[in-house]
Amino acid sequence: MLRQSHHITRWGNKFDILGIIIPAAVxxxxxxxxxxxxxxxxxxxxxxxxxQVVLDFATGTWHLNPYSGTLWAHVTVSSIRxxxxxxxxVIVGLPLGLLSGRMKLVxxxxxxxxxxxxxxxxxxxxxxxxxxxxxGENTTVFLIALAAFFPIFINAAQGSRNVPDTYLRAxxxxxxxxxxxxxxxxxxxxxxxxLAGLRLGLGLSWAYLVLGELTGVNQGLGAVMMDSRMLGHxxxxxxxxxxxxxxxxxxxxxxxxxxxxxxxxxxxxPQ
Amino acid sequence: MMDQDILTITNMSFNFxxxxxxxxxxxxxxxxxxxxxxxxxxxxGPSGCGKTxxxxxxxxxxxxxxxxxxxxxxxxxxxxxxxxxxxxxxxxFPWLTVYxxxxxxxxxxxxxxxxxxxxxxxxxxxxxxxGFEDYYxxxxxxxxxxxxALARVLALQPKILLMDEPFAGLDAQTRLNMQELLIDITKKxxxxxxxxxxxxxEAIYLSNRVYVMSKRPGKVIKQIKxxxxxxxHLSLRNTKPFITLKADxxxxxxxxxxxxxxxxxxxxxx
Numbered sequence: 001m002l003r004q005s006h007h008i009t010r011w012g013n014k015f016d017i018l019g020i021i022i023p024a025a026v027x028x029x030x031x032x033x034x035x036x037x038x039x040x041x042x043x044x045x046x047x048x049x050x051x052q053v054v055l056d057f058a059t060g061t062w063h064l065n066p067y068s069g070t071l072w073a074h075v076t077v078s079s080i081r082x083x084x085x086x087x088x089x090v091i092v093g094l095p096l097g098l099l100s101g102r103m104k105l106v107x108x109x110x111x112x113x114x115x116x117x118x119x120x121x122x123x124x125x126x127x128x129x130x131x132x133x134x135x136g137e138n139t140t141v142f143l144i145a146l147a148a149f150f151p152i153f154i155n156a157a158q159g160s161r162n163v164p165d166t167y168l169r170a171x172x173x174x175x176x177x178x179x180x181x182x183x184x185x186x187x188x189x190x191x192x193x194x195l196a197g198l199r200l201g202l203g204l205s206w207a208y209l210v211l212g213e214l215t216g217v218n219q220g221l222g223a224v225m226m227d228s229r230m231l232g233h234x235x236x237x238x239x240x241x242x243x244x245x246x247x248x249x250x251x252x253x254x255x256x257x258x259x260x261x262x263x264x265x266x267x268x269x270p271q
Numbered sequence: 272m273m274d275q276d277i278l279t280i281t282n283m284s285f286n287f288x289x290x291x292x293x294x295x296x297x298x299x300x301x302x303x304x305x306x307x308x309x310x311x312x313x314x315x316g317p318s319g320c321g322k323t324x325x326x327x328x329x330x331x332x333x334x335x336x337x338x339x340x341x342x343x344x345x346x347x348x349x350x351x352x353x354x355x356x357x358x359x360x361x362x363x364f365p366w367l368t369v370y371x372x373x374x375x376x377x378x379x380x381x382x383x384x385x386x387x388x389x390x391x392x393x394x395x396x397x398x399x400x401x402g403f404e405d406y407y408x409x410x411x412x413x414x415x416x417x418x419x420a421l422a423r424v425l426a427l428q429p430k431i432l433l434m435d436e437p438f439a440g441l442d443a444q445t446r447l448n449m450q451e452l453l454i455d456i457t458k459k460x461x462x463x464x465x466x467x468x469x470x471x472x473e474a475i476y477l478s479n480r481v482y483v484m485s486k487r488p489g490k491v492i493k494q495i496k497x498x499x500x501x502x503x504h505l506s507l508r509n510t511k512p513f514i515t516l517k518a519d520x521x522x523x524x525x526x527x528x529x530x531x532x533x534x535x536x537x538x539x540x541x
């Protein structure tokens with residue numbers, strides 16, 4: 001009589017041996033060409049050397065380069081910037097999106113402007129942001145907030161717009177007022193879509209963090225990339241890229257686990 | 272003294288505007304209907320006859336009709352827990368447990384946690400769903416979902432229960448069980464019910480009166496008082512008066528000009 005329960009969100013995928021083939025091949029070729037000396041180390045360090053820099057960047061054990069042991073300082077600075085910009089995007093984008101999805105007046109008011117601004121590529125804002133906000137901190141946070149805003153807004157709007165009328169009717173009939181309908185029905189019903197938007201926004205935040213930090217700040221992983229490139233430490237450039245990826249993955253994990261605390265059941269849409 | 276009418280509809284018509292071709296579509300045509308306190312009425316009619324629209328107007332979901340319509344002497348402007356609706360699909364909130372779904376309306380009414388707890392327990396018992404508090408709707412069968420849907424509105428002690436083909440999506444056996452449960456509950460709660468269905472047998476079995484509607488634009492063709500008194504049992508369905516009444520209503524729904532009167536068909540098959 002009982003149906004099998006199934007969660008909407010799932011953790012890791014099953015391990016698939018097929019997915020290993022390409023990374024293994026790349027690693028083998030990489031190892032071979034650096035071993036034989038086909039590619040000089042200043043263009044492409046060997047996997048072993050890179051591994052050592054990965055550890056040294058974090059621990060400072062070998063003092064391989066000027067960045068040895070400074071990872072945590074840069075990670076902290078970069079993470080705060082992402083959090084700052086992402087939070088701004090959420091604070092503005094989430095409520096505005098939810099309202100725009102439900103209220104004709106709001107969507108008629110804001111949608112045309114938002115679509116207009118959205119058609120400008122995020123990177124295109126960089127020069128203007130540098131003029132207006134100065135090189136560095138503010139520009140970076142601005143770029144992150146701007147980039148993360150759109151997916152958050154659009155998904156929240158779509159999620160709240162697609163809340164089935166039957167749920168709202170049921171809520172009204174059960175005595176919910178307009179405000180309650182919003183908090184107890186529109187929000188939970190739109191939650192899966194909201195999460196999708198937040199994840200996209202957070203991913204973009206890291207991308208735009210790098211863009212902002214490339215343009216002349218002293219600290220942060222993006223700054224390390226640019227700086228070490230000039231000093232000829234290709235290995236540090238690559239290691240920074242790696243750590244950015246890890247941070248992006250970790251932050252996504254944190255976001256998803258926050259949402260796991262809330263029930264994400266959507267069930268089947270009612271007729 | 273006769274029971275006071277809780278619901279009065281006089282000469283109600285309703286059009287859907289802006290249908291394709293920009294012409295108004297007449298859905299309800301000059302409907303008149305009354306319901307006394309504690310009465311169980313059914314509205315039967317073919318699909319698309321406007322019976323669900325009528326129910327939605329009574330619920331307060333749809334506005335903009337012609338004619339008079341009053342509920343306890345007042346006009347209706349918005350939905351209210353006093354006129355509770357059980358939809359065709361249960362429309363439970365999938366992010367809430369069974370407990371949360373039944374508690375929802377009670378929370379909106381501002382009741383205290385302890386009181387809510389008590390009431391939810393009572394109504395879980397009433398619909399025979401004790402032990403399923405922590406289940407999510409998607410984990411329940413269709414029949415169980417409808418029980419929860421019934422419990423969440425009954426818990427608010429509505430003056431009228433509006434039911435829109437609530438058992439149409441259930442298998443035959445579950446439907447019978449739900450009908451028995453509904454008879455049992457309405458007896459206990461002395462509720463007034465408007466029951467929309469296309470199942471003639473179900474309509475007769477449950478109701479005091481049956482309104483038969485024509486296909487679109489929906490008119491009331493006939494209003495039939497169901498003559499059976501006292502407690503109804505399944506065996507009633509096989510009695511001659513029941514079968515005759517059923518055949519009569521079928522004749523109204525499917526005009527005899529289309530062939531042999533349904534009553535004769537029934538007699539042949541018997």
